[in-house]
Amino acid sequence: MVSILFFLIAATSISCAQDAAGLTKEGQQLYRQKQYAAAIEKYKAALTAEPDNARTNYEMALTLFSSGKGPDGVPFLEKSIRINASVTLTAASYSLMGSIYGNSKQLPKAIEAYKNGIKTDSTNQRIYYNLGIVQYRSKLYPDAEQSFISAIKRDSLDAGSIRMYALVTFHENKRADAVLGFCRFLQLEPNSTRSKEAFGNLQNILLRGTLEAEVGYQPNAATKAEAFAQNKIITKVLAGFMTRKYTSPTALLTAQLKNLFAAFEATTGKPYKYAPYFFKLSQTDNFETFVKVISQSSFPENAAWVKNNADNIIVLNSWMKANEAG
Numbered sequence: 307m308v309s310i311l312f313f314l315i316a317a318t319s320i321s322c323a324q325d326a327a328g329l330t331k332e333g334q335q336l337y338r339q340k341q342y343a344a345a346i347e348k349y350k351a352a353l354t355a356e357p358d359n360a361r362t363n364y365e366m367a368l369t370l371f372s373s374g375k376g377p378d379g380v381p382f383l384e385k386s387i388r389i390n391a392s393v394t395l396t397a398a399s400y401s402l403m404g405s406i407y408g409n410s411k412q413l414p415k416a417i418e419a420y421k422n423g424i425k426t427d428s429t430n431q432r433i434y435y436n437l438g439i440v441q442y443r444s445k446l447y448p449d450a451e452q453s454f455i456s457a458i459k460r461d462s463l464d465a466g467s468i469r470m471y472a473l474v475t476f477h478e479n480k481r482a483d484a485v486l487g488f489c490r491f492l493q494l495e496p497n498s499t500r501s502k503e504a505f506g507n508l509q510n511i512l513l514r515g516t517l518e519a520e521v522g523y524q525p526n527a528a529t530k531a532e533a534f535a536q537n538k539i540i541t542k543v544l545a546g547f548m549t550r551k552y553t554s555p556t557a558l559l560t561a562q563l564k565n566l567f568a569a570f571e572a573t574t575g576k577p578y579k580y581a582p583y584f585f586k587l588s589q590t591d592n593f594e595t596f597v598k599v600i601s602q603s604s605f606p607e608n609a610a611w612v613k614n615n616a617d618n619i620i621v622l623n624s625w626m627k628a629n630e631a632g
Contacts, residue, residue, distance in 0.1 A: 325356075326362060330348070333345040333348035333352065337368070337372070349369065353366065358389050360386045360389050363386040366379065367382040367402060383402060383406075384403075396423075397424075397427035401419075401433050417441065429460065431460035434467075437453045442474055442477075445523040447474050448478070448526065448528075454471040455471060462631060465494040468487060468490050469491040472491055477517070477520070477523070478532075480533050481536050481540050482540060482566075482573075483578055484508075485563075486580040486581060487579070487580070488505070490584075492600035493626070496602055501603045505600065506604070509604075512559070539573065542569070544562065544566075546565070560594060567581065567584045570584075571584075571585035583629065590625065592618075596622060599622065
């Protein structure tokens, strides 16, 4: 009798698990079709059959978030984290929790969630990026800078992380880092809405524009000292262009960047990120092509040149593939 009862319980458990798996799969299909309300009903049914299914709890939270009900998903994520043993799913749960808190402007909780995600899976590039975004929004610029550097280490071609690194250092008034960061971003993403903004920021630095003091941000002593040192280099280099005349804005930009890259590379101590890479590029025949590529979003003549000189672009791209930017 006991054996029969055990068999019936086991069979029922297997049946519930199969039902939950099928319902979860149906919910995922509905989610992909953006039928969020219907997906939520499938997940509810799945969790009735198998409450401790970590994946279903996560999928429920994701669907609630996508349907604009993110805070309702937090208890499901907390449960998913508590009951599952998968590093990938746990990190994803913490990351989604960070996004929910970030969207609801609970920034300290978002930062904590992302940091827990990184503790779970330190290889997850996107969590570093998301953490940096929240730190940036919180005006924790030195912390954000390090988060974006960590994201770039894990994906050196992620233009979004590089763009945010450049923006953060620009806000810190660390203009050598910002020049190099904007140049690297524009090299990877030269012709978009974001690139037009990035080129404008680069031009602001080259024209020696000023940044207004930000309410709520007070740089620490180390940031102030580094910003002062970087701006001293830039001021010295750009001062030499005050009385010179150039045939075109592109010729001026080429000369400015070539001189800045040489100055950044010659700086003693820890090298600036991307300084060795761009100094090396500035010593090649590809440099003029590079300048035209990164300025095409704002200089129509360079957009036309890029379109009509595909061979030069191929050579530059080959150089980029052969040389690691870091």
